[in-house]
Each structure stands twice: as C-alpha cells, then as structure tokens.
Amino acid sequence: EAQVTQNPRYLITVTGKKLTVTCSQNMNHEYMSWYRQDPGLGLRQIYYSMNVEVTDKGDVPEGYKVSRKEKRNFPLILESPSPNQTSLYFCASRLIGTSGSYEQYFGPGTRLTVT
C-alpha cells in the first residue's frame, strides 16, 4: 500500500530536549516536505527536499532541521524545542514533474506538545 508514515503520532516533551520525528514513504517520490498546522494559520511549510542530499527552507524553518540521506526518509529534528513549536506536524511526498499536477501524499500527523 502506498503510504507516508510518521512516528511518533503523539509526543509530549519539555523545553530544550532534542527530538526527532521520523517520516518515511514507499512510493519512490523525489519530493518530500514537512508542514505544521496551527488553528487559524492553516498549513505552513517548514522544509522541503527535491531529492537526496537536497534540502531547502520553507516558510517557517526557524528552530527546525532536516536531512535527506535516503530517498525514502526525511526526518524532522528539533534541536532545542520551545513551547511555540507545539503543533500538529505533517510529512508529505510526491513526484516532481514539469506539469505541476502531481498529487501530494500526506502522513497521518504528529501532535507535538512542548511544555
């Protein structure tokens, strides 16, 4: 089954304690992306990657890191989480093409609470 998986689904942590949210896709997609979803703000892109070893900042990259060492995996790293990073996070992937019409596939989400 084609899917994007994220782990963990729920995480409660304390300020400053480094954490990693994993993301994996089994569709051989070149493009992967991380979003955060907050009430009233919709989806905001954090980082994206067009292929292995190629990553770029999205709209809200501050306080986050990513890596793309393998095509299928795109972990999100919070080196020193703060309460304003409490949010619902989604990983997504899709093909890249000249038409721009490819569907984006989303993971189930990770609800992060930083106290």
Add this chain to the structure above:
Amino acid sequence: GDSVTQMEGPVTLSEEAFLTINCTYTATGYPSLFWYVQYPGEGLQLLLKATKADDKGSNKGFEATYRKETTSFHLEKGSVQVSDSAVYFCALTQNRDDKIIFGKGTRLHILP
C-alpha cells in the same frame, strides 16, 4: 506572489443540503488547482484536481471547475452527508517551481 483564498469557516449545514465552499487564487500563468480534505485525526488527502482552464474535477459527489476568467475553483456538492464533515483545503501548484500553496482551510460540520 501566488496565493489562495478560501472562505472562512466553520460552515454548518444540515444533511442533504447543497454545499459551496469558495476558493479564489492569485497566480501568474496556468497553475494546477486542487482540493484536499482532512478528516478528523487524519492527514490531508486529495479530493479532486483540475490542471487547465474549464476542466472539472470530480470525486465522491464533489465537483469544482477551473475558472480562469474569475480565478476561482469553488467546491460544490449537491447533497452533503454527515460523513463529509472535515476540513477542506484549496491549493495550487505552478509548473515552474513545483511549490504547492494552500489556502487556510474551511471546516465543514454536517448535522444529522
């Protein structure tokens, strides 16, 4: 820059009512347009899409027509069900940079 504007929610309707969720966009050229749906506790999933002017996307009884003259892609359904309760996102992508731009989402509540 490119942008997507959709009507604010929540939208509350009774079962079997007619649904319209408005979406307009600002973009140069000919973007592809999408509607994604997010059911409670889940990630977003594609509902329908249209890739050129006058195209109509349809799925699960929902429809949206790409109107270049009014830069709109309004989502419609003739008779909604309780199971349609979700958040709906309008989005666009441009050929030139592959970036996807989302609207802020519209929450829909359907009452039995």
